[in-house]
Amino acid sequence: MNSNIVEFRPYKPEDMESIERIIARTWGSQENEPTNADIVYSKVYIAYCLMISTYAETALIDGSPVGVVMARDLSVRKHFVLKLVLFLLRNFWRVLRPSGIMALIALYRIEIANPRELLRGCPEYAGELTLLITSPEARGHGIGKRLYADAVRYLNGAGAGRFFLYTDTECGYGFYDRAGLVRRKEQKMVYRIVSGVAEMTAFIYDSVKD
Template identity: 35%
Template sequence: MEHVEYRTLRDEDIEALGAILGDTWHSYTDGRKRIASGIIDFANFAKRNTFAEVAVVDGSPIGVIMARAGAPNEQTQAHWKAIEQDARKELDELGGSSADLTRFLEAMEQADRDLLEQSGCNPDFELVLFAVSGKARGLGIGSTLMKHVQRYLAAEGASKAFIFTDTDCTWEYYEHRGMRRAAEQPFADDETRILPERMFVYEMDLEGIGR
């Protein structure tokens, strides 16, 4: 692996990061549809970030982590909403269905709200998104990104932070890192189910993290 640069997220990173999320969550489609779907996902997460860092190799992002301490500013929300709308328009023009993806995301957001209330976690400090390209896993890149976001959250005054995850993600990673499962919700295993089989809230302890 070449030298890895860790830097703040830029708009020029969106395509590569949309491809990573598209490969992860939209393998049922291909080409630009997959990337546009990934960009919609990415922008939906990014609307609530107050910290975003990417791992870059040879100019191309191969990993990203986002966090939220408090509420994002209106400029951030408006910026990512516009990017999301552009990606939705592209997906529809390609013959995909942004409406179907909207229904899924809205169902996820409602389930997440219910889980967070059930968990009792502090809602002000969140690990919003954590994704690393499959070709870069196992190289310590994810661990470095996680250290950086933990230091940010701790510096913002957090003693703990939560993350939403589910059985469509590598949720086991959070248990391997010693995070506590704070809430869990199973969903019906039938043809009408659009949400993952199980959804979780994990909580990470930030006590002792260097500011």
């Protein structure tokens, strides 16, 4: 790592393939060779994160993407329904097959229904951290910390310093305890995912100091 060149810059469409692979390796059924279903899920997932986010930054080592962070200023109208229609049209060939349909159902449960349920009774938020991930090889070198700090700086600058994030036990959620966020809510969840049935605990973390 010491002699490698680490760079941080705004996300570019050309980063997508590498990021999809990192997502598939992290949350897919196999770490080294993601299955087609894992790749389809990660394609749909990153497309969704990009659709809802107002900020995205990529970390690169020697020119190759190794991490990404995305955040959302909730005051910015994202024309959700229009974007959803465009998203489905653009991803038509990906979602129009069994793994695509499964990916959409999993995405709906994990990214929309569960957070909505868990957010009930939480404080009002102005921002959201929508995605933070680094590649398995790049972890433990401060890259996640820097991406997170940049996203928080963006949210604070946008007046969205009261932000939340949704995560679960499939993720390295201890990172957010370490970052000083408050674990506001948690709930056990059981649902179907591409590779079977998953049982996990979901969390809302936020930046609101009581």
